[in-house]
Amino acid sequence: MSYTYEHPRPALTVDCVVFGLSDCSLNVLLIQRANPPFQGQWAIPGGFVDMDEALDDAARRELQEETGIKNLFIEQLYTFGSVDRDPRGRVVSVAYMALVRQADYRPQHADDAADADWFAVDSLPELGFDHQQILAMAHDRIRSKVQYQPIGFELLPRxxxxxxxxxxxxxxxxxxxxxxxxxxxxxxxxxxxxxxxxxxxxxxxxxxxxxxxxxxxxxxxxxxxxxxx
Amino acid sequence: MSYTYEHPRPALTVDCVVFGLSDCSLNVLLIQRANPPFQGQWAIPGGFVDMDEALDDAARRELQEETGIKNLFIEQLYTFGSVDRDPRGRVVSVAYMALVRQADYRPQHADDAADADWFAVDSLPELGFDHQQILAMAHDRIRSKVQYQPIGFELLPRxxxxxxxxxxxxxxxxxxxxxxxxxxxxxxxxxxxxxxxxxxxxxxxxxxxxxxxxxxxxxxxxxxxxxxx
DNA sequence: GCAAAAGTGTTTCGGGTACACCCATGT
DNA sequence: ACATGGGTGTACCCGAAACACTTTTGC
CATH class of the missing domain: 1.10.10.10 (Winged helix-like DNA-binding domain superfamily/Winged helix DNA-binding domain)
Structure with a gap:
């Protein structure tokens, strides 16, 4: 099956910065890429947007595939669209931020990931793509937003x-x-x-x-x- | 010329909420659509993202085509991607907000617009697409942001x-x-x-x-x- | 009884808010 | 002279910040 358009179109993905909290650090969930580019490196989980799903739904779906968790707090962060951000071609990515109760589950990695694990935000590994930048923005966002909206509760048990x-x-x-x-x-x-x-x-x-x-x-x-x- | 992909891709546009200030009101620049859908109705200026331009550049370009102004303040607002937001098919739009010195120029409309004009934010006409929602979000954003960042100056003469x-x-x-x-x-x-x-x-x-x-x-x-x- | 953390009020300080009059300029 | 808006200082109040001890429980 293939699809043809009069004008070229960028590919559209969602990427999701998932925050969790442990005893003494704020953490993010990363996946280890199973395929090129950046094979073996850590990255933010994400994937392509389907034609019949809204962006939020795509983020939620990807997140469920990566983590098995549904019904969590997500919020759109920013859309990244530099021309060269993905070596495979023009890919525009809508970044989301999610907050989860980290204790509630173990990370489970999807097929396209070799591994998935939590990392403290202040000791991250090197990341593929522009994910360092996305993560920095997410970190800024949670830091400022937590001060004037009751989102912190999403990270704690009920x-x-x-x-x-x-x-x-x-x-x-x-x-x-x-x-x-x-x-x-x-x-x-x-x-x-x-x-x-x-x-x-x-x-x-x-x-x-x-x-x-x-x-x-x-x-x-x-x-x-x-x-x- | 046509372009073929293995998977279907949404079309990608940028829309731009342009704010200006007059003696007694905050205004937005709207264009009157020359073509269907929503022909004759007012809408936020916008257009398709080229393959070789970043999102910000696309917003700036569209804005210059619509208004003739360059080098203005723009900021990404939110990305709108409901499945049915455009009757022509799946279109995801990255919305921007721009602040201009309204006195500096007269609105000039591009080919795809029958007209372009300023409207006070508190007496807007009916808008096509989900532009009402985009505008509401932009209005919220400027209202809150103006309080903790010096962006107001972008609306005033030097x-x-x-x-x-x-x-x-x-x-x-x-x-x-x-x-x-x-x-x-x-x-x-x-x-x-x-x-x-x-x-x-x-x-x-x-x-x-x-x-x-x-x-x-x-x-x-x-x-x-x-x-x- | 001791170690560990829970729980609890008061004082001080600074910033925000309220408020009214004189001055400069053009007509 | 008068109309219009420019420019200026003080007093009060409330909320934020600083600060230390007693109580409860498990071992």
Whole structure:
């Protein structure tokens, strides 16, 4: 089967920067390329956009093929279209950023990848294509966006102690935060649900668990509320 | 001439939301479509991406064809790729936003447009395609970005009185701003150059002119400075 | 009882906001 | 002289930041 057009068309792909969080670092999911170009090098997962799927759907599909996870948070980042960004020819790529609960699954690599693994954002391997640049932009985006939108919760389990939320911000923003001020501000925003559950299996006093209440957040937004760290 | 590919490819276009400022409104440049679909309706200027030009270059080129202006401020906005957004088939469009000094030129329409004109953003005509949505996103973007990046200057003449700068913010943000506080804040940022020139041909005391000093701004950025209205 | 982390208020400081009058210029 | 807009300083208030001790739990 082949397709013919009057004018030449660039190929169109989506690439997806997947962020996860571990105890002490913000991580991204990379795949090791099984085929040329950049065979053996690490890269951001991605693939071609089908004719009958929207860009967001393509990103979600690729991500599911690479990771097995559905229903996650994704957001369009930027579209990269330098003429020479892919040695195989003109390829324009719509980059997405996704946030996942890293503990929920093991990376599984698709056929076009030799391997898939997490890397801390501050110690990345060399990347193929312009993926270094895409990743840098994604990192900037998450750093700034986490401060004024409640997207951090996408990286945590549904139920979490405040300490973990604070640690999340400390890791992403790369600065220490005062515990009392943090709790005060976070709880005052009134978008967290205080649960009657506590951490398990800790060798010290167990912390209370909280849950992000999206409904309450949406409601507060309408009242002119503004999420901010 | 025709081009054949193994897999089908969406067509790729750039669309450009051009903002200008007049005495009392923020405006966008629209063209009236000369051909179907949506013939006779107003739309955002745009066109196909050539194989040997980067996306930004395509946006700049289209813009120059539509308006005759080069060297203006452009910024990528978002990529729109719903399956049915164009009745002619699958067309993915990378949307840009541009800011121009509206007084500097008259709109001139290209061959594919019957007409081109400015419309105040708060009284737009009905638009073809998903251009209403693109425009709404551009409007959101300029509104939020103008508050933390010095892009407003792109809409003003090089030399301007502070009153005009304040009016710009009042128009874009749609709220009144206190004159003394505005001047204090703006001058304290130390990115404006106080000129020894004054307005001409006004029937009252002439205001001093200022100029945005980009070099000083870049330098202050490195010192950890943060532009904000 | 000791190690480890949870949980909790008050004071201080700086920046944002509110606010009104005199001055320069052209007609 | 008057109409029009240019230009200027101070007081208050609120939210951000700094800061240390007691409590709970497991070992």
């Amino acid at each position: 139920k979490f102690p405040l300490r973990d939320l604070q640690r999340l911000y400390e890791i992403i923003l790369d600065r220490e935060i005062d515990k009392r001020n943090f709790r005060k501000k976070m709880l005052n925003m009134d978008v967290l649900e205080e649960l009657d559950e506590f951490e398990q299996n800790v060798s010290h006093r167990a912390a209370r668990l909280y849950r992000f209440n999206r409904r309450k957040y949406q409601q507060r937004l309408k009242e002119g509320f503004h999420f901010e760290i | 030399k301007f009185p502070l009153r005009d700068l304040q009016r710009l913010y009042e128009i874009i943000l749609d709220r009144e701003i206190d004159k003394r506080n505005f001047r204090k804040k703006m001058l304290n940022m130390d990115v404006l150059e106080e000129l020894d020139e004054f307005e001409q041909n006004v029937s009252h005391r002439a205001a001093r002119l200022y100029r945005f000093n980009r070099r000083k701004y870049q330098q202050r950025l490195k010192e950890g400075f943060h532009f904000e209205i």
